[in-house]
Amino acid sequence: MIRVTVLGLGAAGLPVALALQAGQVPGMMLHSVAASTIGRAQAKLPDVSAHLxxxxxxMGDLVVECLPPAAFAAVVGPIVQSGRDVLVASVGGLLNAPEVAAYAGQGRIFLPSGALGGLDGVRAIAASGNAQMRLASEKPVAGFEQSAYLTAKGIVLADLTTRTCLFSGPAREGVRLFPKNVNVVAALSLAGIGADDTQLELWADPDATTNQHKVTAIGPAAHFEALTINLPDPQNPRTSALTGFSLIAALRNIAAPIRFA
Ligand SMILES: NC(=O)C1=CN([C@@H]2O[C@H](COP(=O)(O)OP(=O)(O)OC[C@H]3O[C@@H](n4cnc5c(N)ncnc54)[C@H](OP(=O)(O)O)[C@@H]3O)[C@@H](O)[C@H]2O)C=CC1
Ligand SMILES: O=C([O-])CC(=O)C(=O)O
Incomplete structure (x- = not known):
């Protein structure tokens, strides 16, 4: 059995820990968990070993990282250095803290599709060369936080009455400015043609009730579009409910003798 540690028990991490606890990932078992304090982890999962x-x-053999982006680099780097494998929810952390990616090889880093559909097609189109890729993401206003960048652009989220473009530009810059919102474009970039060549548009819509992500990938062999319409997690509207399921699916794939690749 592969012993799994889940770091972060919020919208992404809690469903993963519960699925492991319920035996829903063959070949894996829940070894331990962490939240912001040991007490908070124990309050959510009283029967599981909790630590910082x-x-x-x-930690066990495989770690599932579901932490806030700000905690990513300091926590994940040393875990990978220790030789453990890590399945990462905060995919943007790999772009914002490239030193973590440099440790890969000591332990492996697995990337989930997260709140995005279509990365299988993206990878194939990237392999065909000469590709263009972009992502248009849209969320309810409650899915965003006011930031210095938005204030400098004259955008006050609390005052928005119409669908508004918050950002348009290269994925790398979008991930830096909106670390809690566009892990999806980090995943698209890493699966596809890189964060400098992938384009991002980010929209806030006061009337939206879903988180929508539309991938467009154009290559010599195929033209591909994938629209994912996500329900936000009820507790954390920034995060789509699909994210936790994607991590569970990734764990099943890692444990399986026959894998998608
Ligand atoms: N790849 C993708 O497609 C997506 C990725 N994400 C990313 O996934 C990550 C997790 O998101 P989400 O579950 O929504 O986040 P939440 O805010 O819902 O949960 C975060 C969890 O981390 C815990 N935590 C906070 N600080 C620490 C710390 N220093 N040590 C240990 N635990 C800590 C919190 O503890 P407590 O419970 O005590 O508060 C909470 O349990 C984020 O980086 C997010 O941006 C999100 C959506 C899609
Ligand atoms: O959950 C989503 O829809 C997307 C998201 O927050 C992210 O990629 O960081």
């Missing part, structure tokens, strides 16, 4: 996210010795 920095306590590497307490």
């Amino acid at each position: 996210a920095q306590d590497i010795d307490a």
Whole structure:
């Protein structure tokens, strides 16, 4: 059995821990969990060993990272360095903290599709060369946080009455400015043609009730579009409910003798 540690028990991490606990990932078992404090982790999962996210010795063979982006680099780098494999929800962390990616090889880093559909087609189109890729993402206003960048652009989220473009530009810049919102474009970039050549448009819509992500990938062999319409997690509207299921699907794939690749 592969022993799994889940770091972060919010919208993404809690469903993963519960699925492991319920035996829904063949070949894997829930070993331990972490939240912002040991007490908060124990309150959510009283029967599971809880520790801090920095306590590497307490972790199992495979770690599922579901932390806020700000915690990513300091926590994930040393875990990968310790030789453990990590399935990462905060995919944008790999762009914002490239030193973490440099440790891959000591332990492996697995990337899920997260709240996005279509990365299989994206990878094939990227392999065909000469591709163009872009993502248009749209969320309810409650899915965003006011930031210095938005204020400098004259955008006050609380005042928005119409669908508004918050950002248009290269994925790398979008991930830097909106680390909690566009892990999806980080995943698209890493699966496809890279964060400098992938384009992002980010929209906030006061009337929206779903998080929508539309991938467009154009290559010499195929033209591909994938629209994912996600329901937001009820507790955390920034995060789509599909994210946790994508992590569960990724764990099943990692454990399976016959895998998608
Ligand atoms: N790849 C993708 O497509 C997507 C990725 N994401 C990303 O996934 C990550 C997790 O998102 P989500 O589940 O929505 O986040 P939440 O805010 O819902 O949950 C975060 C969890 O991390 C815990 N936490 C906070 N700080 C620490 C710390 N220092 N050590 C240990 N635990 C800590 C919190 O603890 P407590 O419960 O005590 O508050 C909480 O359980 C984020 O980076 C998010 O941007 C999100 C959506 C899609
Ligand atoms: O959950 C979503 O729809 C997308 C998201 O927050 C992210 O990619 O960071």
